[in-house]
Amino acid sequence: MSNESNEIAKFQDPGLPEHVHRKTDVDPKAADRAERQVAILFILSALSTVLAIYSYIFIPDDKFFFLPIMGDTNAHQLFLGLGMAFALLFIGLGLVHWAKTLMPDTEVIAERHDFRSPDEDREDFVRTVKEQAAAAGLGRRSLIKRTLGLALGVSALTPLVLLRDLGPLPKKKLEKTSWKAGTRLVTDPGDRPIRPEDLEVGAVAQVLPELVPGKVRHLSDIAKDAVLLIRLRPNEFQLNAERLSWTHDGIIAFSKICSHMGCAVALYEQQTKHLLCPCHQSTFDVTRAAKVIFGPAARPLPQLAITVDADGFLVAQQPFNEPVGPSYWERSS
Ligand code: FES
The missing domain is CATH 2.102.10.10 (Rieske [2Fe-2S] iron-sulphur domain)
Structure with a gap:
């Protein structure tokens, strides 16, 4: 936020205690460690999606096994559900961990505008978004970028696989x-x-x-x-x-x-x-x-x-x- 004409400005509210930096803000090793943890969560998400797809295609839907609390359990449905649930869970955990440890945690205030903002402000906004994306390490932290892309890309396959349900008719x-x-x-x-x-x-x-x-x-x-x-x-x-x-x-x-x-x-x-x-x-x-x-x-x-x-x-x-x-x-x- 170096441009003074920008109406989005960081500020320190005098009523708040002084901002305490996180360990990852001051220790590059801690930041790298956090990056690896986020990457592991995204990889786990991708593996969970693979489990869901595997269950959907390769486990017959009439295969049952006994679980003490659930009784007769359909393996196809169980592993498909668990795979999809964990895929979303790990993406969510990865994003939260990323936000908590690596994304900027400065306080920001944005003044309200009536209706459409002037062109100058819109350009400032675009510039600010780019600055924030750079600050979040999207360009620098290529490991996170790649593993997030992997997790999202693989999870996007799930709906495609489910298209298999459209046919053939059970007759x-x-x-x-x-x-x-x-x-x-x-x-x-x-x-x-x-x-x-x-x-x-x-x-x-x-x-x-x-x-x-x-x-x-x-x-x-x-x-x-x-x-x-x-x-x-x-x-x-x-x-x-x-x-x-x-x-x-x-x-x-x-x-x-x-x-x-x-x-x-x-x-x-x-x-x-x-x-x-x-x-x-x-x-x-x-x-x-x-x-x-x-x-x-x-x-x-x-x-x-x-x-x-x-x-x-x-x-x-x-x-x-x-x-x-x-x-x-x-x-x-
Ligand atoms: S399922 Fe539609 S009326 Fe019964």
Whole structure:
């Protein structure tokens, strides 16, 4: 701030204690040490981004392992999330450390202007910014400049890698759920097989397919397999003969995954016998095979045909009649 016409001026407020210089201001070795620390933080950020990208591409999204506090954990999502979080954390820590140890810490006051500043002031401003950038060591501290460029450059790759999510469409993958002919319906939570008499008229329950012994229930399976069981009086249905044969003693079963965008259809109005999706208010009429009567969903909820086995427990007659979840997956264009 050597130009006296510049209205931005450093000053020492007489009410403040005298300015104390940091160690890095007076000791070049301390400044170099701080520079290396900042560089290490930026390099750690870049490595974290590499971890995120590696997890995204190379760890299969159906690989799970057990963690004591989290239970079954998806390795793909865990390391992708940790990589991205640490990439941002280390960039943030590096910038803060840089600002605290190496950037100028003088007090500056800027006088206010009305609207557009005169050209002379604007030129002064540009000159001041350049001076401050030089004082911050951007030109001199090439190690920081290079490692910051590395961290930012590598982290910018992450959104590009995520473009991979745009395709290919899952196609057949979504069509397959764990429901098969003879699969028992079990309570969620509890994994207890259900008999028709466990459900009163007007009741609703969430169920899952019984686990095959030795298998683990993954979150991605629950997302596709969840079923809502609803019990009406048999004469309340308005179904054709085939659909009626998919019910048992007034109990009807639908996929819980909304056919609009995949939210959990979680609300049942007992009076109207409507199922509601809380996300965009799609409403499905239970008496008419979950026909859409309101909202953006384009097709009914897939129905699971049910019956009872020899022991009197509810079982599936066959897989869902249609793929579960958002219907846009099925569009060809
Ligand atoms: S996801 Fe259900 S209405 Fe949109």
